[in-house]
Amino acid sequence: MTIEERKSYFVELGKFLSLFGDKTNNSVKITPRNERFFNELNDKIEQSIHYNGWFTRENVIFSLQQWSKTLTTSNLDTWLKPYEFNQDEQKTVAIVMAGNIPLVGFHDFLSVLISGHKVLVKQSSNDKQLLPVIAGFLMEIAPEFENRIKFTEDRLSDFDAVIATGSNNTARYFEYYFKGKPSIIRKNRNSVAILTGKESKEELEALGEDIFRYFGLGCRNVSKLYVPKEYDFDNFFKAIYPWNTLLNSAKYANNYDYNKAVYLMSEFKLLENGFLILKKDESFGSPIATLFYEEYEDEKNLQEKLQQNKENLQCVVGREAEVDFGQTQQPKLWDYADGVDTLKFLEEL
Template sequence: MTLKQRIDGFVQVGLFINRHFNEQRSSETQLHQGLDKLIEMAHIYNNWFIPEFVKESLINVSSLLKEEALIQFSTPIKEKNPKTIAVICAGNIPMVCFHDILCVLLSGNIALIKLSSDDNLLMPFFLKLLTHYEPKFESRILFAEGKLGAFDAVIATGSNNTAGHFKFYFGKYPHIIRKSRSSVAVLTGKESTQDLKALGKDIFLYFGLGCRNVSKVLVPKGYSFNTFFESIVDFGFVVNNKKYGNNYDYHRAIYLLESMDFLDNNFIMVKENSDLHSPVGVLYYQFYENETELSTYLNSIKDDLQCIVSEKNIPFGYSQQPVITDFADNVNTLEFLVNL
């Protein structure tokens, strides 16, 4: 299978997803019905995966599959004998392992995929679409049930705890092993209502479960959250999700019992805390005095950061819309695969 065939296959999947949410073709009715059913099933099996968020994830995936972008992205790829790459997927947000699998297959290798039990429906359907448009991919896609079997390299994503286990088991293989990271937003106090509403998307999309979700805001000394709360009111629907609501109620009860200070708008609590990663239903904040202090702090946590949302970095509202060259943990997955 040539690189052009591989690129064309992914491009066709991106076009199909775009058609699904815009103008469907009657010749693809079964595929469209299958995707609609899958979106429903994903929510039944994992209550975090509400249809709105699954749709958002799929649209974001399709935005990466533009022909021109894929051709440019694929420039470093050299044709060689395929190797088997184990991809161990996380399941915190829908399709979270997509970019890894894209890199493996685009580079001409074989993907041996170990799905998370929290997200074991969406990726198989996506890959079914891929083989529908380019059948030669069938020999390049394997799913691991139980033990992984033989492989040449591994890409694994998990928590800080599982990352330690991954290093123990896979340390002798060429590997990319990712642990938990978090994202922050930097506010100046001059943000518009629209900026803060867009920030709400960075906080609440996928219920805040992604490493690119903002879990903490850095604000100037004396910052008032009144405008922030007014701007994010449209995201109040999150508390109607049972899992989110339970987390919110649990942490609120603890804070009240322990007489902790926090701000509350009935669907998220905002609490001053030096930690980087906040629990579901909570947004941490930390004051800064000046730019120097801010830069020093950001530099001190750089190894635990996935991204920074601010007027100088990722624009408000775009933390969960990475471009194809945005690699998790700033480790170039494609380069790793090309150099095996």
């Protein structure tokens, strides 16, 4: 299977996933195969929602739509251009996936297969319904994938390299357990946004997407704001108000009530709008329904501080920052988690 063939199969997958988007502008043919896999994946979406209370149909569909938009010939060509993969050197790469947001491990899955290697997938119990259907679609359109894709719930064995994502605690276990293998071990990271007070209504609305998509559970979700001294949060609160529907989720509402009660009992000074708590805090990782903020006086000093903490940060959002408002959960293929070039790692195996 050549790399051009592999690219074409993932482009076809992207077209299939577009069936979960806007039907009015969709030119993809509803073939019997597409209809069968659409129905199967649709059923698994419902199962995933029942199994994981943090998954909603809206968020799962959002993830599928993002991958549909990403898996194009142009994007894949741009992404793969710098690399040369050995077509004859197939390795088995184990992937230990997280389960905090829908299909969070798909980029690693794609990277291993597109580079010509075999993948051994150990899914999180929180997100195990969706990817097997997508893998099944790939194996149907390209039977060569059948001996390149394997899922396991057992202890990992018979692999040449590993990509593992988890918390800071599990990372220590991963580093010990996989110490004899080439590896990428990912730990906790958070994302922050820098506000100047000059942001437009549209930019602040887009920031709401960065904060609240997937209930803020992704490492690319903004969990902290940096604001100028005496910053007026009124425009920010107005811009994010449409996200008040998050309270329809019992899990989100319970977290909001619990965190608010804890903070009030501790007599912390808070700002809140009925569905989001703003707490002044130097930490990066805020609890669900809470957003930390910190004031700054000098932007140069702030940039130096962020640079010193780059190992803890996934995204920095802002007008002059690396990620535009509203784009944290719409990464490009070359926006690697933790800044570690996955394809370079796979190329060198």
